[in-house]
Amino acid sequence: MTFNQRLGARVRRYRTAAGVSQTQLANMLSALGMPFHQQGIVRVERGSRPLRAEELKTVANILGIDVSLLFYDAHDEESAEIEGDIRMLLASIAHERQVIAEREKEIRYYETLIQDAQERLRKLNG
Numbered sequence: 001m002t003f004n005q006r007l008g009a010r011v012r013r014y015r016t017a018a019g020v021s022q023t024q025l026a027n028m029l030s031a032l033g034m035p036f037h038q039q040g041i042v043r044v045e046r047g048s049r050p051l052r053a054e055e056l057k058t059v060a061n062i063l064g065i066d067v068s069l070l071f072y073d074a075h076d077e078e079s080a081e082i083e084g085d086i087r088m089l090l091a092s093i094a095h096e097r098q099v100i101a102e103r104e105k106e107i108r109y110y111e112t113l114i115q116d117a118q119e120r121l122r123k124l125n126g
Helices: 003-017 022-031 038-046 053-063 076-125
Strands: none
Touching (some): 003 053, 022 038
8 A cells, every 4th residue: 555545544534533525625625725626535535646745734634633643554543533532522512502602692682571571660660
């Protein structure tokens, strides 16, 4: 297996662990000024299209990993699994924060209703 094939396999492993499709990765790279199509990602993952250093660093950033993980074999599978677990937990935290923000918004709304009711009550009691 060539260096580019090993690198491509790692890109695929970490991309999959991150829950990012080939098309999504290509679109994210393109949005950052590195024109890619899904087919380009396929070629990278097969090892037939090498990545430039800047592309490699950007792919690692998008996947939320240190670029060194794309070069070394040590514990790749376990690392990818742990990275996937971390992503899942971070997504859960983000979701819960969104739920909390929505609940806080509802609380502020109810507080406004209480203030309005208290004001009406004060006016009634004069």
